[in-house]
Each structure stands twice: as C-alpha cells, then as structure tokens.
Amino acid sequence: MKTNSLWVDAFRRLSRDKTAMMSLVIVIIFSVVAILSWMGILSAGWSQEVGGSNMPPSAEFIFGTDLFGRSVFDKVIHGTQIAMSVGLVTSLIAIPIGVVLGALAGYFGGWVDDLITWFYTTFSSIPNIMLLISITMILGKGIFAVYVALGATGWGSLCRLIRGEVMKHKEREYVQAAGAIGGGHMRKLFIHILPNVTHLVIINASLQFQTAIKSEVILSYLGLGVQGEPSWGTMIDDAKLELARGVWWQLAASTLAMFLIVLAFNLLGDALRDALDPKLKGK
Amino acid sequence: MTRYILRRLIYTIPVLLGVSLIIFILFNLVSGDPTALLLGKNATAKQMVELREQLGLNKSLWLQYLDVVKSAFTFDFGRSWQSKQEIMHMVKMGAYPSLALSIPAFTISTILSILISLVVAFYRGKGIDLFIRILCIAGMSISSLVYILVFQWYFGYYLGWFEISGFEQGFPNFVPYVALPAIIWIVLSLGPDVRFFRTIILDEIYQDYVRTARAKGLGEKTILLKHVLRNAMIPIITYVVIQIPFLILGALLLESFFGIPGLGGMTLNALNSSDFPVVKAMAILSSVAYILFGLLTDILYTVADPRVKLK
Numbered sequence: 045m046k047t048n049s050l051w052v053d054a055f056r057r058l059s060r061d062k063t064a065m066m067s068l069v070i071v072i073i074f075s076v077v078a079i080l081s082w083m084g085i086l087s088a089g090w091s092q093e094v095g096g097s098n099m100p101p102s103a104e105f106i107f108g109t110d111l112f113g114r115s116v117f118d119k120v121i122h123g124t125q126i127a128m129s130v131g132l133v134t135s136l137i138a139i140p141i142g143v144v145l146g147a148l149a150g151y152f153g154g155w156v157d158d159l160i161t162w163f164y165t166t167f168s169s170i171p172n173i174m175l176l177i178s179i180t181m182i183l184g185k186g187i188f189a190v191y192v193a194l195g196a197t198g199w200g201s202l203c204r205l206i207r208g209e210v211m212k213h214k215e216r217e218y219v220q221a222a223g224a225i226g227g228g229h230m231r232k233l234f235i236h237i238l239p240n241v242t243h244l245v246i247i248n249a250s251l252q253f254q255t256a257i258k259s260e261v262i263l264s265y266l267g268l269g270v271q272g273e274p275s276w277g278t279m280i281d282d283a284k285l286e287l288a289r290g291v292w293w294q295l296a297a298s299t300l301a302m303f304l305i306v307l308a309f310n311l312l313g314d315a316l317r318d319a320l321d322p323k324l325k326g327k
Numbered sequence: 328m329t330r331y332i333l334r335r336l337i338y339t340i341p342v343l344l345g346v347s348l349i350i351f352i353l354f355n356l357v358s359g360d361p362t363a364l365l366l367g368k369n370a371t372a373k374q375m376v377e378l379r380e381q382l383g384l385n386k387s388l389w390l391q392y393l394d395v396v397k398s399a400f401t402f403d404f405g406r407s408w409q410s411k412q413e414i415m416h417m418v419k420m421g422a423y424p425s426l427a428l429s430i431p432a433f434t435i436s437t438i439l440s441i442l443i444s445l446v447v448a449f450y451r452g453k454g455i456d457l458f459i460r461i462l463c464i465a466g467m468s469i470s471s472l473v474y475i476l477v478f479q480w481y482f483g484y485y486l487g488w489f490e491i492s493g494f495e496q497g498f499p500n501f502v503p504y505v506a507l508p509a510i511i512w513i514v515l516s517l518g519p520d521v522r523f524f525r526t527i528i529l530d531e532i533y534q535d536y537v538r539t540a541r542a543k544g545l546g547e548k549t550i551l552l553k554h555v556l557r558n559a560m561i562p563i564i565t566y567v568v569i570q571i572p573f574l575i576l577g578a579l580l581l582e583s584f585f586g587i588p589g590l591g592g593m594t595l596n597a598l599n600s601s602d603f604p605v606v607k608a609m610a611i612l613s614s615v616a617y618i619l620f621g622l623l624t625d626i627l628y629t630v631a632d633p634r635v636k637l638k
Contacts, residue, residue: 163345165345169614170346170614170617171613174609178610181603262470266598276470280473287480288480299473307464
C-alpha cells in the first residue's frame with residue numbers, strides 16, 4: 045500500500061480548508077507588498093505631500109491623507125513593510141535559539157537540561173512587557189532594539205515545547221537504530237529527530253509572527269519603535285489626537301491592515317495545527 | 328508535601344539570581360554611564376565622580392551585581408532620578424489605583440469568560456459556538472490600542488458617559504474613573520480567555536467519566552456544571568493565578584490613557600523620562616511576583632489534584 049508522508053497529507057488537508065487557503069493568500073499578498081515596498085517599488089513616496097491636510101478618503105486617496113497631506117495608503121504600505129520585517133527577523137532570531145536549546149536540553153538531559161531549563165525559566169520569569177520595555181529603553185529607540193527585544197522574548201515557549209518532544213523521541217526505536225548503525229549524537233539529534241518535530245516549529249512560527257506584529261505596534265505606539273518612518277503603531281498614535289476632530293481614516297486604515305494579517309496568521313496557525321498534528325485535532 | 332514545597336522554594340533562588348543577572352546585564356553593563364545624562368552638558372568632572380560614587384557605579388561589577396540581587400530580596404531600590412522619591416514609596420502610592428482598576432476588572436472578566444465558555448461548550452458545534460469562536464479570533468486580531476482609543480473616544484468624549492481621565496482615592500469615589508477602563512479590560516480579555524477555557528472544557532467533555540455520567544442518565548447541564556467544570560478547574564486555576572502578577576504591574580496602556588496614577592502609568596512615565604531605576608525596580612518587582620505566584624500555582628495544583636506526582 046502506498047502511504048503519503050505527513051507533509052503530503054497535511055498539504056492535502058490544508059488545501060481542502062477554505063479558511064486556511066484564504067489566510068495563506070492574505071499572508072502571501074502582505075509578504076509581496078512588504079518586499080515591493082522594501083525594494084522601493086511601492087510606497088516610496090510616502091513622505092511626499094500629495095494633497096491637502098487631513099483629506100477624507102476619496103477616489104484619488106482611498107484612505108485619505110494625513111495632517112501633512114501625505115497619502116495614508118502609502119503609509120499603510122510602508123507600515124506593512126515594517127510589520128512584516130519585524131515578524132520575519134524576530135522569528136529568525138527566536139526560532140533557531142528555541143529549537144537548538146530545546147533540542148539539546150531534551151536530548152542530553154542531565155546538567156545540560158538543568159542549565160537550559162534554568163535559562164528559559166529565568167527569561168520567562170520577567171514579564172514580557174517589562175523585558176521589552178527594558179531592552180528597547182537601553183538599546184535606544186529604533187527598529188534594531190525592537191528586533192532584539194522581540195527575538196529575546198520569543199524563544200522560551202518553543203524551547204520548552206521542543207525539549208519535551210525531543211525527550212519523547214530520543215527513546216524511540218528509529219533513534220536507537222540510527223545509533224546502532226554508528227550515528228553519533230549530533231547525527232541522531234539533527235538528522236533523525238529534528239525533522240520529526242519540525243511541524244511544531246511551523247505552527248509556532250505562525251504564532252510568533254503575529255505576536256511580533258502586535259508587539260511592534262504597541263512598542264511603536266510607545267515611541268520605542270521605528271523613528272521617522274510610518275508604522276501601524278505610530279499611525280495609531282497620530283490618531284489619538286485626530287479622532288476627536290473626526291479624522292478617523294488613519295486609525296481605520298492601519299487597524300484594517302493589522303486586523304487582516306493577524307487574523308490570517310491566527311487562522312493559519314489553527315489550520316496548520318489541525319493539519320500537522322492530528323492528535324490535537326478539533327481542540 | 329512539605330518536602331515538595333521546600334524543594335520548589337529552593338528552586339526559586341537560582342531563578343531569582345538569574346533574573347537579577349539579566350537585569351544587571353541590561354541596566355549596569357549595556358546601558359552605559361548615566362552620569363552625563365543626569366547632570367547635563369555643563370557637568371564638571373568632580374560632579375560626575377561624586378555622582379558615580381553616590382549611585383554605586385564605582386564599585387566592582389561583582390558588587391554591583393550583588394546590589395541588584397539584594398534589591399530583589401529587600402525591595403530597596405533607591406530613589407527615582409526624576410522625582411527623587413524613594414521608589415518603594417512610589418510603588419506603595421501607585422498600588423492602590425492600579426488594584427482599584429485591575430482587581431474588579433480581572434474578577435469580572437474571569438467569571439464572565441468561564442460562564443460564556445460553559446454556554447459555548449453546551450452548544451458545541453452549533454451556530455452560537457461557531458459565532459462566538461469567530462468573534463473571539465476576530466476580536467483578538469485587533470490591537471488593544473484600538474479598543475482603548477475607540478472606546479475612550481466614543482463612550483468618553485462623544486457620548487460623555489464616563490470620566491475620561493483622573494482618579495480619586497476612596498471606594499465610591501474612584502468608581503467613575505475606573506469604570507470605562509475596566510470595561511475595556513474585560514472586552515480585551517474575553518477573546519483569549521473564552522478561547523482558552525472553551526478548549527479546556529471541551530478536553531474534558533470527551534473523557535470517559537462524562538460518558539459514564541451520561542450513561543447513568545444525568546442531564547447535560549448537571550454533567551457540565553458538576554463534573555466537567557470541577558475537573559476543568561485545575562488548568563483554569565493555573566491560567567488565572569499566573570495572571571495575577573500582571574495585575575500588580577497594572578494595565579500599562581489603560582492607566583496611561585486614562586490618567587490613572589497607578590504602577591503601569593508610573594512605569595510608562597519612567598520610560599518616557601529615561602528614569603532607569605524605576606523601570607529596573609518594576610522589572611525586578613514584577614519578576615519576583617511572577618516567581619512567587621508560579622510557586623503558589625504549583626502548590627495549589629498539588630492541593631487541587633492529588634494525582635499530581637510529587638516528584
């Protein structure tokens with residue numbers, strides 16, 4: 045009988061799931077927009093005065109203009125670039141740390157495990173928001189501090205998850221078999237065990253991404269994020285003063301953009317969990 | 328039992344030392360010399376030396392680390408750079424407004440979410456279940472900033488139903504000031520809480536003992552309230568207790584939006600004025616609270632569920 049691999053099965057299940065496919069399309073669109081904006085093809089003119097001050101949405105400016113007559117649409121696009129870059133970079137920092145430390149702790153046990161467990165317990169004992177505030181305050185305002193802060197706070201839960209899973213796997217027969225044919229520790233761990241826990245990494249990444257985006261908005265709102273560039277958070281900060289004067293479009297545009305991408309990652313995360321981890325199905 | 332608690336208590340020590348180490352690395356090593364910032368451009372060399380001595384910055388790194396550790400146990404954090412007040416005094420002043428907002432909001436939102444998730448679990452798979460699940464996910468996808476801004480603007484400015492900013496000490500006096508932020512708090516927590524509690528309750532619903540209860544003819548309501556809820560209580564307690572330390576920190580954003588002079592607002596003010604010792608103190612205090620409540624959760628866990636092995 046021909047059997048399909050987990051990935052083929054999972055992909056089939058996903059492609060039947062309309063919500064998941066819609067979410068994936070949204071994520072792809074946002075990624076493409078972010079890349080085009082980064083390359084300077086889209087939204088390069090966000091800082092230019094293109095119309096009057098605080099013009100409501102119209103056919104010419106679908107999201108209106110801000111106080112300085114800049115196109116809110118271009119600012120939202122630029123904010124997309126910031127948000128997606130924060131999601132990507134922090135995932136690239138947090139996921140490798142979480143996976144490697146979790147795998148080492150789970151596989152070797154003993155003092156390695158004690159040390160790594162102590163390390164993530166310590167990190168997760170400082171409430172996230174305090175650690176975020178402290179790191180950004182000390183490294184100075186700016187996008188770099190946001191990357192570091194969110195990367196540093198994001199790896200703990202993944203580390204714990206991978207540790208538990210690797211612990212279960214290391215006793216399995218296929219790992220013993222790999223050892224019997226002469227595979228060393230590193231080979232057993234990275235070639236044999238890790239591919240079997242990758243699905244957890246993927247599920248976690250979609251959560252990581254949306255948490256990072258939400259946190260970036262709050263940090264930017266607090267004035268700790270990007271400086272001199274629009275992000276969704278600084279747009280919401282602008283809206284704080286504008287709302288009483290009836291200028292709602294800047295708030296609406298940034299909220300809509302953030303809502304779409306966070307919702308897409310939320311739904312995609314759920315769908316991925318159902319597709320890749322059938323044990324958890326329906327939860 | 329006593330041995331378990333004792334062991335758990337001893338384990339908090341390396342974690343506290345670790346937290347102190349991270350705080351020390353951030354605030355003493357990475358942050359650099361604050362004297363220039365504090366004294367301004369026209370500082371003389373003599374003033375800088377004196378200030379460094381006063382702040383304990385001329386001690387060896389090892390002794391500076393010990394100072395951080397000591398402050399985590401004695402809660403003596405020195406004085407604020409901005410207001411020159413004792414930080415612990417500021418914390419005591421800020422605790423009342425913070426708790427006046429967070430305790431009622433937290434209690435109501437927890438009870439409300441448990442009730443909603445029971446209803447949702449009762450109608451699982453039906454329209455109302457799907458509707459509330461969608462509402463939860465959609466609600467969680469909007470930034471908390473947007474809720475605060477829009478609610479404050481609509482109910483505060485536009486309709487004028489609530490106080491927009493300020494605080495008064497004493498029980499009935501503070502109610503008008505915390506009412507709207509408390510409502511926003513509740514709305515913000517309903518999404519994640521209901522989603523989490525629903526999962527927990529549904530986990531229990533497919534257990535064997537529920538089937539047994541059904542087989543002996545119990546009604547669905549009795550099963551849900553008497554059997555399922557009781558068993559679901561353990562993860563629910565864990566989830567609830569572990570959130571309590573964050574109440575001590577207060578609601579940073581809510582407090583600053585509504586001008587409530589609590590700990591959260593104090594932390595954000597300190598952040599804006601680069602008042603390092605206050606932020607440092609709040610980081611240490613909230614971590615200590617987190618560690619202690621983690622300990623409490625573990626103990627509660629063993630009390631609530633004798634099956635938990637006391638390894």
